[in-house]
Every structure is written in C-alpha cells, then in structure tokens.
Amino acid sequence: MSLAWRRQRERGSRAGVRAMTWTALTLGRPVARALLYPICAYFLMSSPESRRAVARFRAVVFGRPARWGELFRHYYTFAATVLDRVYLLRAQFDLFDLRFHGVEVLDRELAKGRGCILVGAHVGSFEVIRAVGVLGRRLDVTVVMDEHNAPLMRRLTEMLNPAVAATVIQAGGVEAMLHVRERLGRGGIVGMMGDRAVGREQTVECLFFGRPARFPTGALRLASLLGVPVVLCFGLYRGGNRYDIHFESFLNDGDEPGDQQQPFLQHAMQRYVARLEAMCRLAPDNWFNFYEFWDGAEQ
Amino acid sequence: MEHSGSSTIEGDLAELIVRTLKLKIDPTSIRPEAPLFGEGLGLDSIDALELSLAISQRYGYQLKSSDPEIKVIFSSLRALAKAIEKNRTK
Numbered sequence: 001m002s003l004a005w006r007r008q009r010e011r012g013s014r015a016g017v018r019a020m021t022w023t024a025l026t027l028g029r030p031v032a033r034a035l036l037y038p039i040c041a042y043f044l045m046s047s048p049e050s051r052r053a054v055a056r057f058r059a060v061v062f063g064r065p066a067r068w069g070e071l072f073r074h075y076y077t078f079a080a081t082v083l084d085r086v087y088l089l090r091a092q093f094d095l096f097d098l099r100f101h102g103v104e105v106l107d108r109e110l111a112k113g114r115g116c117i118l119v120g121a122h123v124g125s126f127e128v129i130r131a132v133g134v135l136g137r138r139l140d141v142t143v144v145m146d147e148h149n150a151p152l153m154r155r156l157t158e159m160l161n162p163a164v165a166a167t168v169i170q171a172g173g174v175e176a177m178l179h180v181r182e183r184l185g186r187g188g189i190v191g192m193m194g195d196r197a198v199g200r201e202q203t204v205e206c207l208f209f210g211r212p213a214r215f216p217t218g219a220l221r222l223a224s225l226l227g228v229p230v231v232l233c234f235g236l237y238r239g240g241n242r243y244d245i246h247f248e249s250f251l252n253d254g255d256e257p258g259d260q261q262q263p264f265l266q267h268a269m270q271r272y273v274a275r276l277e278a279m280c281r282l283a284p285d286n287w288f289n290f291y292e293f294w295d296g297a298e299q
Numbered sequence: 300m301e302h303s304g305s306s307t308i309e310g311d312l313a314e315l316i317v318r319t320l321k322l323k324i325d326p327t328s329i330r331p332e333a334p335l336f337g338e339g340l341g342l343d344s345i346d347a348l349e350l351s352l353a354i355s356q357r358y359g360y361q362l363k364s365s366d367p368e369i370k371v372i373f374s375s376l377r378a379l380a381k382a383i384e385k386n387r388t389k
Contacts, residue, residue, distance in 0.1 A: 174336050174373045177348035179364035201343055221345045225352070 017152050021159065024086040029095060029241075032083055040075040050290040057293065060209050061284050077285035081125045081237050085153075088127045089160035093134045095241060102247040103135060106189075109229040109252075115184030118233045119219045119250065121195040121276050124286040128235035128243045129191065130164070140188035144180060146171045146198045171198040177222060184228050191233070192219040194272050195289065204266050205295065206273040209280075212295045215273060217265045223251055224264070232275055236283040244283075248275060308380040312354075316376075319353040320346050331377040339375075347373055354379075359388035 024032045044051060054074050058066035087095050109116045118141075120126045132139055147154045147170050157165040169179050169190075180190050197203045197216035205212050223230045230251035236244045251268065280287055313326035316335075320342065329340070336342045342350075351362040360383050362372065372382040 172344060173370075174344055174347045175364040175366075175369045177344045178351055178362060178369070181348055182364060199343070200337060200341060202345075218343075218345055222348070225345065225349055 013152050014155065017156055017159075020083065021086055021156065024083055025090070029083070029087065033080065036076060036079045036083060040072060040079050043079075044072055044075050047290075053290055053292050054287075057287055057289075058284060060211065060294075061280060074285050074287075077237060077239075078288050078290075081286075081288075084125065084237075085127045085156065086160060088125070088131065089157060089164060091133075091161075093131050096128075096131070097240070097242040098128070098131050098134065099242065099244045100132070100135065100247075101244065102249075103132065103137075105247045105249045106132070106231055106233075107137075109231055109249075110187070110189070112229070113187050114228055115187050116189050117184070117219055117223050117228055117230045118189055118191040119194045119230055119272065120191060120233045120235070121193060121279070122288045123195070123234055123276065123279055124236040124283065124288075125243065126191060126193075126233075126235060128237075128245060129233055131243075131245070140183070140186065141191060142167045142169055142180070142183045142188055143191040144169045144171045144176065145193075146196070148172075172201070180222065181226060184226060192222075194219055194269075195276060204269050206266075206270045208273050208294070209277055213273075213293055214295060215269050217269060220251070220265055220268050220272075224261075232272065234279045236279060236286050238283065246279070250275075306380075308384055309376055312380050312383065313376060315353055315357060316340075316350060319350055329376050331380075332375050334375060335379070336373060354383060357389075358383050358386075360386040 020032070023035060051071060054071055055066040058070060058074065084096070106116065106118075118129070120129070126143070130139075130141060145153075145168050147168065154165070154168075157168065169176055169183075183190055193216075195215060197214065197218075201216045201218050202221070203214040203216050206215050207213075208215075219230065222228070232246075232248040232250045234246045236246065238244055250272070309331055310326070313329045316322065316329065317324060317326045322340065324340075329335075333339050336344075336347060355361050362369065362382075366372065368382070372378055
C-alpha cells in the first residue's frame with residue numbers, strides 16, 4: 001500500500017471519526033444506529049477480503065455457508081460496538097443494559113493486592129469493561145494495545161476521554177512490560193488481548209473450532225513471571241443496548257509453571273482458546289478479527 | 300564485588316542474559332553493538348522485563364519505563380552494560 005494512499009485514507013477516516021462522534025453525541029444513539037445501515041452496506045461491499053474472512057469464520061462455526069444477511073449483521077454488530085465506544089468513553093453508562101457475570105472473581109483476585117491481568121479478545125467490546133465502575137468499584141485499568149494498528153481508535157479515545165487515552169500502553173515496545181509491571185505493582189488491572197500476536201511476540205498453536213491457529217503467550221508468560229493472577233474477560237454485545245460482561249477465573253498463584261514452561265503455556269493457552277470458542281458460540285456476531293484467522297489460510 | 304570496567308560487565312551481562320532467558324547460544328557470541336531485541340536476538344518485551352528483574356537482583360539497578368533513555372539502554376549489550384555500570388548499587 002503506497003504511503004500517499006494510506007495518508008489519504010487516514011485523512012478520510014479521521015473526518016469519518018469526527019463525523020461519527022458528532023452524530024453520536026448530537027443526534028443521539030438511535031439516529032446514529034440508523035446511519036450505520038448504509039455505512040455497513042458500503043463496507044460489506046467494498047471489503048471483499050474481510051468479507052471472505054468473516055464468511056469463513058461463520059462457515060466454520062455453523063457448519064454451513066454464511067448468508068448475506070448474516071454477514072451484514074456481523075458487520076453491523078462490529079459497527080454498533082464502535083459507535084457505543086463513543087458513549088462508553090463519555091461514561092454514559094445509563095444508556096446501556098449492562099449485565100455482569102462473575103464480578104466476584106475479579107474482586108477476589110484484587111483483594112489480594114497484587115494486581116490482576118485481564119485477558120480478553122477481539123470479541124465484542126473490551127471498552128465496556130471499564131463500566132465495572134458503575135457497580136461502585138474504583139478500578140485502575142490499563143490496557144495494552146497495538147495502537148499502530150488502530151490509530152483511529154487512539155484518536156477517538158484521545159478526543160473523548162484523554163484520561164482513558166493516558167492509560168493505554170502501546171504493545172510491542174521494549175519498555176511496555178516494564179510499564180505493565182509498574183501498574184500491577186500498584187495493585188492495578190492490566191488488560192491484554194489473547195487472540196492476536198503483536199510484532200514478534202511468541203505464539204503457540206492451539207485448536208480453535210478444531211482447526212490450528214496461533215495465539216500469543218504474552219499474557220500468560222507475564223503472569224507466571226510476576227506471579228499475578230489472570231482473569232478472563234469478555235464484553236459481549238447482545239443487540240439493542242445490552243452488553244453481557246463475563247469475568248472468569250483462569251490462573252491463580254497455585255498454578256505456577258516451574259520448569260515446565262512450554263507445556264504449561266501450551267496447555268493454558270488451549271484452555272483460553274476453549275473459553276474463547278465458548279464465547280464465540282454464545283455470540284458469533286461478536287468475532288471482530290476481520291482477517292483469515294486460521295493457519296494455512298492466506299493472510 | 301569490585302566495580303570493574305564495562306567490558307567485564309558486558310561479558311558478565313551476556314552470561315546473565317543467556318542464563319535468564321534460557322537461550323541456546325554461547326554468551327560470547329552476542330555481539331556488543333548488535334540489537335538485543337526485535338531483529339537481533341529476537342527477544343520481546345516480556346524477555347526485556349524478565350531481564351530487567353534479573354538485572355535488578357544482580358546489580359541492584361531498577362530499570363524504569365519512565366526513563367527517557369529506556370529504548371537506548373535496551374538497544375544493545377554495550378548500551379545496557381554502560382547503563383548498569385553507571386547505576387549499579389551492588
């Protein structure tokens with residue numbers, strides 16, 4: 001992709017982000033959601049590669065070819081969660097029907113005072129997790145993100161909530177994990193994604209819906225290195241204004257790997273992938289990796 | 300322990316790196332000026348953290364993400380050895 005073209009596209013999308021934010025905050029969620037229909041139709045038609053990847057994902061999950069209407073709904077679900085990020089960043093939590101599952105798992109780990117690693121995925125909305133604040137908890141959440149891949153999300157966050165933007169750690173940098181350790185040391189929560197490797201991050205091969213795919217081991221290596229508990233977290237969008245936020249206990253201090261580092265990582269990641277799969281079965285439209293995910297498929 | 304010159308620290312540090320990260324290479328094969336992370340030895344950000352914990356234990360030098368020089372410090376064996384020489388407390 002030529003630099004000039006990329007710049008132009010970036011400029012175009014910057015205007016798009018501004019327009020979306022203005023629409024969302026001025027005209028309100030129902031109007032903004034209505035506008036998502038033509039926008040999604042446009043993206044569905046103009047992104048054949050992503051569309052094929054989504055179709056393939058759905059075909060694997062459902063065991064039959066995806067229909068056009070389903071592909072549209074998949075795109076719409078993604079667009080709806082991006083839109084909702086505007087409201088979530090503005091802390092307008094009362095717009096939503098937020099259902100929390102297993103928050104006590106998080107409480108239990110945080111009570112130990114050693115911080116906690118939350119591992120999520122590009123499934124549904126990770127942003128909605130900050131809404132745990134509405135339950136009266138004061139949470140110090142830092143998220144490790146590959147912002148080079150999502151400059152628009154960065155801009156959106158900076159525009160709407162600079163305080164939240166300041167808590168994002170850029171993944172991949174040599175000092176990123178020093179930063180993470182400092183946050184955990186203060187008893188904070190660090191959110192990481194378990195489904196996409198950044199740069200040269202180490203990965204292991206796991207079976208996802210019965211097919212091999214590579215998953216990054218970063219979060220688990222970090223947890224075992226620092227002796228910090230891991231909690232899984234998925235913010236599934238269930239249509240309308242409803243989000244189901246699931247917390248699940250995953251690794252405690254009793255699960256130290258010792259010298260069995262490689263088998264431990266392999267085994268634990270496969271366990272994570274099984275939970276990821278379960279979440280995808282609950283809400284297949286929430287799968288937001290719009291590229292060929294499995295090994296052997298073209299990138 | 301006496302505080303010797305940075306070339307001795309380089310050798311010592313190379314051994315520490317290989318031992319800590321369980322690399323299957325000879326410590327003397329690490330070129331002092333070559334990048335440690337990314338394309339060099341192929342180490343990642345979690346290796347950097349693991350190494351920084353070992354450095355703090357061995358030399359009493361706490362590497363911090365807020366250090367404006369942090370990327371330079373981690374850029375090569377030589378740069379890291381220099382930083383340790385300057386900041387070590389044991």
